[in-house]
Amino acid sequence: xxxxxxxxxxxxxxxxxxxxxxxxxxxxxxxxxxxxxxxxxxxxxxxxxxxxxxxxxxxxxxxxxxxxxxxxxxxxxxxxxxxxxxxxxxxxxxxxxxxxxxxxxxxxxxxxxxxxxxxxxxxxxxxxxxxxxxxxxxxxxxxx
Numbered sequence: 001x002x003x004x005x006x007x008x009x010x011x012x013x014x015x016x017x018x019x020x021x022x023x024x025x026x027x028x029x030x031x032x033x034x035x036x037x038x039x040x041x042x043x044x045x046x047x048x049x050x051x052x053x054x055x056x057x058x059x060x061x062x063x064x065x066x067x068x069x070x071x072x073x074x075x076x077x078x079x080x081x082x083x084x085x086x087x088x089x090x091x092x093x094x095x096x097x098x099x100x101x102x103x104x105x106x107x108x109x110x111x112x113x114x115x116x117x118x119x120x121x122x123x124x125x126x127x128x129x130x131x132x133x134x135x136x137x138x139x140x141x142x143x144x
Contacts, residue, residue, distance in 0.1 A: 057102035
């Protein structure tokens, strides 16, 4: 189950458009849940985007959220060599920042940076395997 929505101001300017969402899921048979009983997971995000940022037609934006993470497990168990507690510590965060350059009416270029705080969630927390991920990308869009 999930809910999401957005709001866009009438005029572009200092006030950004806002989008947000939240989801929850419960699994009780098949897949991972067959070993752990009932597993509940959630996710959420908030995004802001400024239209006509610095130059008309360009856009600046950012988003933050938590990709699907486990919030409760009925039974403890193992995945590979890792023991998974029935009190999960699975929270991880994702951030993204981007700027869309409108090169022509039909071409835009959007460089973006992203950060993932704990891509493996509970499986890496409190262990020497802990890491985060920081990266970038460039998206080019052609409209015909």
